[in-house]
Amino acid sequence: MHAMQYEITLPADYDMEIIRKRVATRGHLLDDFPGLGLKAYLVRERGAGSPVNQYAPFYLWADPEGMNSFLLGPGFDGVVRDFGRPEVQHWTGLTHAEGPARAGVPRTAVRRRRPVPEGTSLSSVVEEATRETEHLATLDGVVCASLALDPRRWELLHITLWEDGTPREVGECYEVLRVSQPHRAELSRGARR
Template sequence: MIAMQYSFTLPADYDMSIIDRRIRDKGPLLDNFPNLRLKAYLTARTGDEETASRENLYAPFYVWDQEEGLNDFVCGPGFAAVSASFGRPQVKTWIVWQAAISPDVRAARFATREITDIGRHEPLADIRTHESEAVARDIDTDGALASVAAFEPTSWTYVRFKLRKTLPETGLGGRVEAYRVGHLSLPGGP
């Protein structure tokens, strides 16, 4: 599996209802897309107290079962259209260690993403084990509706992505970005 995210930073005075409308109209087009396990259409807005974003963002997050799905999407008309509208983004990708999706995932209204540097001498196998076990705990006890742990060996970082019904009350911390979920594309349709 491969996780992928790109992000568009939009001006502070940008009318985010344009993005909301785009998600509403275009989001269902990726329902049942081949090799797509999950696409979360994510936004963040300046002034949103819950997500505490300093920027207006459109930042979809994907989990692909096979690289063919990623290739078909990035080389296809949907990605060409978003690139034509906002410019071709830098696409971050991670190799998935573990992903879990609850049957209740459609209730997700928020997402969090945390990217952590992997220390030069940290045993990668230990991080993989810890993060893979954390994914199950996220679903079982942390209230996550989906959880993904993955790593990127060029920059030596790992990511933890969660879909949630509500954001944690204890605060998000400095490395955690929070988003609102506008739509989820999953196998099996809406």
């Protein structure tokens, strides 16, 4: 499993309805994309709990070949054409757990990034973060929760999708406009156990 996200920060006066229409008209194109476990089409709006307007899709890939095919194909070319080439963040997937609301439609995503402190045991930090992610996945309203690691920056990433707009965890909150999830069932198998 691999996690990937790019953030397109938009001007303060940008009409976010443009992004909503983009997702509504083009989002279905990834509904059967090979290797894609899950794509959450995420946005934040300035003044609605966010300091910026931002389109920040988040991906969980069941297969790295699918990720490569997307990044080098026409879908990502459209992003580059319309917004410029964004920095693509990526992480090695460690844990993915389905929640009690697994059959629900996620409305909110919470992302938390935290550094792995220098001089600590990496395995113990990851084990603790894995337990935390698995606990999050037991809470009412959770669709799924995932944990990933960026070994370049030594940073852990937690992402949780919630069925409602009132998540019970602290982090950067995003509105989920849509989810494509052709290979979601394969994510748990591809995660570290």
